[in-house]
Amino acid sequence: FSWRSKKAALDDFRSLHTGGPYGIYDRITDARHDLMLRELLDLHPDAGEKIGPGVDYFFVGKTSDGDKFNVRPNATGVWIKRVDGSEVDFSYRTCINDNTAESDAKEGLRDAIDDLR
Secondary structure: OOOOOHHHHHHHHHOOOOOOOOOOOOEOOOHHHHHHHHHHHOOOOOHHHHHOOOEEEEEEEEHHHOOOOOOOOOOEEEEEEEOOOOEEEEOHHHHHOOOOHHHHHHHHHHHHOHHHO
8 A cells, every 4th residue: 555645644544434434333344444454553663562462353433432532522543353352542643654752752741641631
């Protein structure tokens, strides 16, 4: 898979959970979408942790179901259902955007004060 820009890639992945063919908690069933996500997951800096014992399938989930704060109450994203039945959120943005030491530090600081927000 390739896109002409990062924005085009982000838009393509965003369309899976925002205004696209899948609703909240729907399994992502299109073979092309599944393959796109599997290939992108390999680029995640925490791929081993995200994959865990193995990916069964991807689905659309609510951001608020995870351990991160959500920007909007109805925010959605792509989630992983593992073969052992566990679930974990999957940030395709992390895979597409270049992480820098500065962005990692900012994320760490956000996590540190998350319960105070």
